[in-house]
Amino acid sequence: MEHTTGAHAASTPPAIEADRLSVRIRRTPILHELDFTVPAGRVTGLLGPSGSGKSTLMRSIVGVQRLGGGTLTVLGRPAGSASLRRSLGYMTQEASIYRDLSVLDNVRYFGALHGKSAADARGAVEAVGLADLAKRKASDLSGGQFSRVSLACALVGDPVLLVLDEPTVGLDPVLRVDLWERFRALADSGCTLLISSHVMEEASRCDTLLLLREGRLLGQLTPDHLRERGGSHDLEQAFLGIIRADLDRQAAGLPVPAKEHAA
Numbered sequence: 619m620e621h622t623t624g625a626h627a628a629s630t631p632p633a634i635e636a637d638r639l640s641v642r643i644r645r646t647p648i649l650h651e652l653d654f655t656v657p658a659g660r661v662t663g664l665l666g667p668s669g670s671g672k673s674t675l676m677r678s679i680v681g682v683q684r685l686g687g688g689t690l691t692v693l694g695r696p697a698g699s700a701s702l703r704r705s706l707g708y709m710t711q712e713a714s715i716y717r718d719l720s721v722l723d724n725v726r727y728f729g730a731l732h733g734k735s736a737a738d739a740r741g742a743v744e745a746v747g748l749a750d751l752a753k754r755k756a757s758d759l760s761g762g763q764f765s766r767v768s769l770a771c772a773l774v775g776d777p778v779l780l781v782l783d784e785p786t787v788g789l790d791p792v793l794r795v796d797l798w799e800r801f802r803a804l805a806d807s808g809c810t811l812l813i814s815s816h817v818m819e820e821a822s823r824c825d826t827l828l829l830l831r832e833g834r835l836l837g838q839l840t841p842d843h844l845r846e847r848g849g850s851h852d853l854e855q856a857f858l859g860i861i862r863a864d865l866d867r868q869a870a871g872l873p874v875p876a877k878e879h880a881a
């Protein structure tokens with residue numbers, strides 16, 4: 619599924635804008651002068667090998683990671699502004715829910731923080747396919763079910779911007795497809811989604827992709843541009859092609875090329 623960004627991107631300010639964004643953790647540089655935008659009302663995929671900085675970038679966007687340099691603007695305000703809290707939904711990699719509460723009570727709790735009703739909570743539980751398990755204690759769920767409760771907690775506040783750190787890990791293919799259809803429907807209703815993934819098949823479902831490697835942005839491009847630049851129709855191969863070209867550039871001692879933003 620491909621989507622163009624042209625006219626929409628030109629008319630709507632981006633939901634997220636990074637300008638020379640750098641992050642250090644305990645003095646170690648983790649993110650290096652990233653420049654990118656995340657278009658509003660679109661699905662942006664954040665892709666990169668393990669340890670490339672995806673979670674650190676997401677943490678920066680939701681305001682729980684101190685920035686080391688540059689600027690990061692989220693919904694028109696500096697990342698971390700208190701006023702952004704109600705507009706953001708964030709799902710971490712380690713599901714942060716209460717094990718001793720039921721599925722529904724967890725979602726009701728997070729919904730209440732956003733002024734949402736019990737009906738809204740039931741809607742979010744249904745949306746992640748857990749209606750039949752609504753009364754089960756979170757501690758008695760499987761790993762995939764557990765992470766879906768976390769997703770429902772991120773959804774229930776009806777956020778303007780949804781930041782999801784590997785939301786489909788551990789899910790079966792049918793559920794994966796279901797969730798990606800839901801993500802698309804959310805974007806169609808105006809929500810902006812930033813979703814990290816290791817699964818390149820999922821990249822094809824995004825409007826635009828941010829490719830990270832070792833804390834550097836290798837490019838911001840559409841899935842079609844990724845295929846073109848990486849020299850393969852297969853997205854996994856195309857990404858590997860881009861990574862290999864970057865390794866060759868490094869080995870040759872060439873400088874990091876100017877921004878290659880194709881989206």
Ligand SMILES: Nc1ncnc2c1ncn2[C@@H]1O[C@H](COP(=O)(O)OP(=O)(O)OP(=O)(O)O)[C@@H](O)[C@H]1O
Pocket residue numbers: 643644648666667668669670671672673674675
């Ligand atoms: N608290 C920390 N202290 C020191 N280093 C850290 C800390 N958190 C992250 N890092 C380092 O920062 C780098 C980026 O980590 P991050 O978790 O952002 O990567 P990631 O792309 O999300 O990885 P994965 O796909 O494996 O979850 C890694 O080298 C990691 O070891």
